[in-house]
Amino acid sequence: MSKAETTRNYIIQKSFELIYKKGYQSTSIDDIIATTQVTKGAFFYHFKSKEEMGLAVIKERLTPGMVAFSTSFLKEPGDVRTNIYKMMEALLLKNDFFVVEYGCPVVNLVEEMSAINPAFQKLLKRLTINWQSEIESALAAAQDSGQISKDHDIKKITQYITANYGGVRYLGKLFGKAAYKTFLHEFKRYLNSIN
Numbered sequence: 102m103s104k105a106e107t108t109r110n111y112i113i114q115k116s117f118e119l120i121y122k123k124g125y126q127s128t129s130i131d132d133i134i135a136t137t138q139v140t141k142g143a144f145f146y147h148f149k150s151k152e153e154m155g156l157a158v159i160k161e162r163l164t165p166g167m168v169a170f171s172t173s174f175l176k177e178p179g180d181v182r183t184n185i186y187k188m189m190e191a192l193l194l195k196n197d198f199f200v201v202e203y204g205c206p207v208v209n210l211v212e213e214m215s216a217i218n219p220a221f222q223k224l225l226k227r228l229t230i231n232w233q234s235e236i237e238s239a240l241a242a243a244q245d246s247g248q249i250s251k252d253h254d255i256k257k258i259t260q261y262i263t264a265n266y267g268g269v270r271y272l273g274k275l276f277g278k279a280a281y282k283t284f285l286h287e288f289k290r291y292l293n294s295i296n
Contacts, residue, residue: 109147110161112137117158121206124213125155152220159224163207168231170196175235181243182292185236185262189288193269193281201278205270233259249295258295 102110115137119128130151134141148154174188175181192199199205207228214221240255265288272280 105147108139108143112139112144112147112154113157113162116154117162117206120155120158121200121203121209125210126213152218155214156220156224159210159221159228163210164224164228164231167207167228168235171232172235175239181239181248182295184239186285186289186292189262189266190285192266193273193285194278201273201281204274205267208267208270211267229263233263236262253295 112133116128116133119132119136123132130141130144133151133154134144137144144154148157170192171188174184174191177184177187192205203209207225210221211225211229215225216222236259237255240249240253240258243249244251244253244255265284269281269284272284
């Protein structure tokens, strides 16, 4: 990796950390420069604007990480209900990177930016669709193997799962991990009801 690529990746990583803690709109280019200790010229060499940097965070940091993390559980052999539960449990309780009080960086950006910035909305929508597609594929394979009935609408189940994830992240910011544990208890019951 070249020095320029290393610097660019470092700016993206540190910008991501700031945005996760403070929010996109509250994070200034000056904050990023102070944290990374790169010059303003170096920042603008890699990114034309703060918006371009924010979009790079979504494309290069959040999208690959979220989808790859989820897929690792969804593609495991065994019962799809167990795998989906393990995915959710890992996202909420076993992911060392996510801080409960900060919520989920993807959900935060959806709440903060999707209504006011079409470019952010487009990338965040694509990320969510990619995640949902992985869940749908796992459910479709489970239907094909007879694990769950073909009477179930896998798109609706997937939307329910992803909507619940966003909701419980919101509650976690207010009530901590206790909200996650209560949710997971009921989430397991819901998954077990899918026959």
